[in-house]
Amino acid sequence: MIHGSVVHDPTGSWDTKAPLDRDAHTALATAVLHWDQHTAPAPAPADVEQTALLLSGYLDRLARELHAALETLPHGQLPVRDHVAAEIALSQVRRWLDGPSGAFQGEPLAQAQSAARLVDTLHHAVDRTLGAHPPTAT
Structure with missing residues (x-):
């Protein structure tokens, strides 16, 4: 039998x-x-x-990517409505992942479907945010 190992990563940067x-x-x-x-x-x-x-692991990683993209975006580059939508998506994911009783309280199918809907929401927010970044010189 193969067992996993615990990764101590206080900065959340290993992946x-x-x-x-x-x-x-x-x-x-x-x-x-x-x-x-x-x-x-x-x-x-x-x-x-x-x-x-x-x-949920993918949501966590995708939320970190969206947060980093928002942080590096020049001020005013993203329309306000898209910035607000991205912030709302991030707060929904954080609330879902860090809920007081954990994300997995209740019916497993409902929880999996909730995570799937959040994946779609974050994908749209990431696409809008990354699309607003100025092109990089090659």
């Missing part, structure tokens, strides 16, 4: 260099949103919980 696999996580989020416990059986509860954990 910042790893590329985000957006396509895979988008496909996973789309699949999760199509799980319906009333019309077809959802995957086993353990699989649903594992999927929610995977999406």
